[in-house]
Amino acid sequence: MSGEAYELLAMLMRYVFVALGVVILLRAARQLQKDARAHKKEMKRLPDAGLIGEVVDLDTGKSQPLPREGLMGSGGGCDIRLKRRGVRRRHVLFEFVEGKGLKIKPHFGSKVAMEGVEIKAPAYALHGTNVTLGNAHIRIRLFAGLNVPNPAAFQMDVQPMYGEEEMVYADVPQPFEQVPQAMPVQMPVSRMPWDDAISPDEAVQQPGPQMPGQMAVPALEEEMPEDYVPYASPVVRHRRSERR
């Protein structure tokens, strides 16, 4: 193509290029807007997105949403803001760790206590754990379905999680009394409670009469067969996260 003809064509095409550039940009702008709206809508549908529970201020009764990680303190930039005497601007760093709980780390020697026990090193809080920051008293509440240990089970397994950091576990109160892992107590079944009135000590030692369809239950004092296995429920409760 001759130089003049090409120049003419190139000059004509520059408008086409600008027009296409405008189209690309407008479509991109529209897409950005559409995505922002869709995200906003999605967040309205999922108000708990990105949260793992809530922090209840035990002094005021108010609760604040608990994100997966962040800062607690009295400063404006804190994720959990507690404007109280004794609470520093940045008091506590927290982070949710799957399978372990909410890791709470005092920020530069801030005074933090979990269940009344002062912690100097990172510690894990579970559902229902009470935490004291300065003069503020809060309770951690976690969503059901999160992969966290049961407070009762957790209490029995106290060992450092990380090699490099000394972990401290607060004395988490037990929701129920711990049942010792022993042979289940077998109560005798009598025909009528008032027929063979025996003392409770005798009742424990003597096996009751066998009812139709009932399996023979060995008395506690008797020698147990070697292959005896105590009853265990076949229903295993899985957490929601494990089911996934």
Next chain:
Amino acid sequence: MKEKNHKRRRSGPGRAMVSAVMLFFFLAFFLLFLQDFNWQSLALALIVPVIILFGSFGISRLFPADTLLLSLVNFLCALGVLVLYRLSPERGLTQALNYGVGVAAMIGCTLLIRYMPSFRFVNWAFMLGSVALLALPLLIGTERNGANSWITFGGRSFQPSEIVKIALLISMAHMLAKRKVILTMGFAAVCVLVLAVQNDFGTALLYFGTALVLGYAATGSVLLVGAGVGGAGAAVVLGNMIMPERFARAMSRVNVWLDPWQDVQGAGYQIVQGLIAMANGGLWGVGLGAGNATVIPEHYNDFIFAVIVNEFGMIFGLLVVLMYAFIMIRGIMIARNARTLFHALLATGCAAMIALQVFVIIGGNIKLIPLTGITLPFISYGGTSLVSSLCIIGIMQGVAARSEAGVNEDRELAMQGGGLK
């Protein structure tokens, strides 16, 4: 089934946008073919749109990706290949190869950020490796355009500072998320100092700006930003007193920026030629292939924006700037939607780095700020620069993919009941 729903929900550019991009490059390469009937141009006119189609829709089917971001980046990369091919076919084809390598690196970065649970154990390695790599040109480096920041290896040369960008972003985001502000700023200061010693002030400015943005984003402290700016000012004054010869080049650039017409044939030649080329292009440009911007020194690298404005016009130049702005906005959106502070800071750092780089080089081209020798992301000629820029986009993609997976998890939890224990 879950994965299918996940894909269906993912937003992406419409067909109109991708069609416009494909048509743009088909017409552009076809126009170049008509200039000299080079069959290579015709082949590119057919291949590039297909690659764009794959890049916009195909990649997102292979791995989790933000397709709008991908489309905008594809456009800018293809524009770079087009302009470089028009200036020098060899450079254009090399850039196309670099683009392929960059896409592979981008996918790698996306998967790394998406699936790496923590950078805790590699952070120190990243930090020490970064400083060592940055300091390497002081020992075995070669000088180019006054900056001793290049390493030649196996016949190919590269800038370690481009690779270190990625490690710097990850390390800074990781440490700031752990509230180790002083350590982060110390690390950034060491990197900036090493670059300043190498006379690579453009990259030093880029690192410094990104560190300040990240520091502010993590702490919200204006005091920290003030201390950073004050510290940098004091370091410049002190450096000028101790090593005046090192800072002479930087000072000469400031003088040229203030009045380039003073030495039109010497130090001010590049800026003056760039300004003339842009003014010559006017609002609509002189037309693709009809410009004469090759007279500008480093026209394929530092001054590629002047070439674009010369041939496509100022309106198109503005559109290119807006595309970078959209990439930055998308980066901020990704950062806002991130589920952890580390990922939010990472996406913020990526967006800030791209935005700062664009501002510094385009600002230098149009004489808004003193000119420093850095590349225009995705467009300028240079393998390391293109690969590192695409890695930054890969990081942003990884954060977006992670956030989306998190939202899917929340959605599933909400469908199953949720609520407090």
